Amino acid sequence: MLRQELKELTVSTRGRGFYECTEQISSIVEPSGIQVGVATLHLQHTSASLLIQENADPEVRRDLERFFGRLVPDGDKIFRHTAEGEDDMPAHVRTALTAVNLSIPITEGRLALGTWQGIYLWEHRLAPHHRRITIHLIGE
Amino acid sequence: MLRQELKELTVSTRGRGFYECTEQISSIVEPSGIQVGVATLHLQHTSASLLIQENADPEVRRDLERFFGRLVPDGDKIFRHTAEGEDDMPAHVRTALTAVNLSIPITEGRLALGTWQGIYLWEHRLAPHHRRITIHLIGE
Amino acid sequence: MLRQELKELTVSTRGRGFYECTEQISSIVEPSGIQVGVATLHLQHTSASLLIQENADPEVRRDLERFFGRLVPDGDKIFRHTAEGEDDMPAHVRTALTAVNLSIPITEGRLALGTWQGIYLWEHRLAPHHRRITIHLIGE
Numbered sequence: 158m159l160r161q162e163l164k165e166l167t168v169s170t171r172g173r174g175f176y177e178c179t180e181q182i183s184s185i186v187e188p189s190g191i192q193v194g195v196a197t198l199h200l201q202h203t204s205a206s207l208l209i210q211e212n213a214d215p216e217v218r219r220d221l222e223r224f225f226g227r228l229v230p231d232g233d234k235i236f237r238h239t240a241e242g243e244d245d246m247p248a249h250v251r252t253a254l255t256a257v258n259l260s261i262p263i264t265e266g267r268l269a270l271g272t273w274q275g276i277y278l279w280e281h282r283l284a285p286h287h288r289r290i291t292i293h294l295i296g297e
Numbered sequence: 298m299l300r301q302e303l304k305e306l307t308v309s310t311r312g313r314g315f316y317e318c319t320e321q322i323s324s325i326v327e328p329s330g331i332q333v334g335v336a337t338l339h340l341q342h343t344s345a346s347l348l349i350q351e352n353a354d355p356e357v358r359r360d361l362e363r364f365f366g367r368l369v370p371d372g373d374k375i376f377r378h379t380a381e382g383e384d385d386m387p388a389h390v391r392t393a394l395t396a397v398n399l400s401i402p403i404t405e406g407r408l409a410l411g412t413w414q415g416i417y418l419w420e421h422r423l424a425p426h427h428r429r430i431t432i433h434l435i436g437e
Numbered sequence: 438m439l440r441q442e443l444k445e446l447t448v449s450t451r452g453r454g455f456y457e458c459t460e461q462i463s464s465i466v467e468p469s470g471i472q473v474g475v476a477t478l479h480l481q482h483t484s485a486s487l488l489i490q491e492n493a494d495p496e497v498r499r500d501l502e503r504f505f506g507r508l509v510p511d512g513d514k515i516f517r518h519t520a521e522g523e524d525d526m527p528a529h530v531r532t533a534l535t536a537v538n539l540s541i542p543i544t545e546g547r548l549a550l551g552t553w554q555g556i557y558l559w560e561h562r563l564a565p566h567h568r569r570i571t572i573h574l575i576g577e
Contacts, residue, residue: 159299159439159575161436163333163404193443195477195573197335197400201411203351209537211483211529216518220526221533223515228368228508235363238356246360249351253361253395255533257349257414260400260477260540262573264443269571271481274537291409293335293402295299295435295575296441299439301576303473303544337475337540341551343491368508375503378496386500389491393501393535397489397554400540431549433475433542435439435575 161295162189168288170205170280173244175218178290179268179276185292186268194263194296198276201289204248205280206255212275225251231283248281255279263296301435302329308428310345310420313384315358318430319408319416325432326408334403334436338416341429344388345420346395352415365391371423388421395419403436441575442469448568450485450560453524455498458570459548459556465572466548474543474576478556481569484528485560486535492555505531511563528561535559543576 164185168176186196200207211217229250232243239245259276262269270276278288304325308316326336340347351357369390372383379385399416402409410416418428444465448456466476480487491497509530512523519525539556542549550556558568 159441161299161333163402193441193573195575197402199400199402199409201409201414203349203411203413208533209483210533214518214520217526217529220516220518221530224509224513224530227515229364233364235367236360238354238360240354246357249357250361250364253348253350256396256536258400260479260538262443262477262479262571264571269479269481271483271569273483274481289411291402291404293333295335301439301473303542337542339540339542339549341549341554343489343551343553369504373504375507376500378494378500380494386497389497390501390504393488393490396536398540429551431542431544433473435475 159297164292166290166292168278170288171285172283173280176278176280177275178278182276183268186263186294187266189294191263191294191296192266194294196261196263196268197293198259199291200257201291203252204282205278205288206252207257207259208255208277208279209274210277211273213273244283251281299437304432306430306432308418310428311425312423313420316418316420317415318418322416323408326403326434327406329434331403331434331436332406334434336401336403336408337433338399339431340397341431343392344422345418345428346392347397347399348395348417348419349414350417351413353413384423391421439577444572446570446572448558450568451565452563453560456558456560457555458558462556463548466543466574467546469574471543471574471576472546474574476541476543476548477573478539479571480537481571483532484562485558485568486532487537487539488535488557488559489554490557491553493553524563531561
């Protein structure tokens, strides 16, 4: 019998960078008892992203940070929305270039992630923030 | 009892820019009576995007437009698919860099958007277009 | 009566480029008998993407490849995660800039794709790979 669940998760960040939340999300999916289904994750912000990326070598995340820092530089003179600081508009652009929601199938009671896939909250602002993720599960 | 609905929405654009459609989508979600569930939005085009972004300062959207205009310039000599004009291939690239589908949980009968999140149809072509969005709702 | 199905698809690539898999995915969706619902596709890798793009002129895909090749060049000195080769980290960045999951409504027993939309596995590595896609269907 198909059923659903809705949960909330808050990730507290210490400023720009990657915060792995695969374990926290799995600790919601697995106790639900849903064996087959789909998990929808939605981040309720416009200056941070949800990203599935390599979870082995941490240099991958540092390289991603370096690349995005060069592609969307803080303090770029092209931006006029600067009231909240030099990292404000770059954070919105980085979010537009990535994603705030993910849909991941559930199989054998677990997220159907690949061997090297981790789920990250990618904080784009320099200051610490509390980031809310809404998690919807459906399946049986 | 879980149930589903399927709707269509057409957004008529006046050329490149952001068209907020949060209200139009809410006016489909809320009368459905679904209290908890998930809404899947799919844009049936390859030269426009669906983007969740800041809905307060309109300068944010103008800055996004300026940034993407510099990142993917119209008339870039790298492009060979130019039969439909200088903005044709940049529109495809902007679409690839963003998204054409979104999955947003429903809670308390409404889309679980954050305070500052709005849903935008981002038209990338210079000319006006009619853009179709398919909306699937599931929940109870 | 709502029901669900879970399937797996493997796409074998011959190295960097676009591999259309619309037909393969349709050949899972259509026999399911689901008339209205939603298909969730999840690629279990971090160096390839799932992209919905124009399926008419193949020059569009070549232009996308040229643009991304310039935006995220192989061998860029900014990258330190280079153990697997000059195309390794660019493949992760290209994946971050695009998507590994898609949610597409089903209507009249078929994916609700627009006329010009095809679903592509975009291989970002230079060498051939076997890429796994998990496909979840729900509907009735």
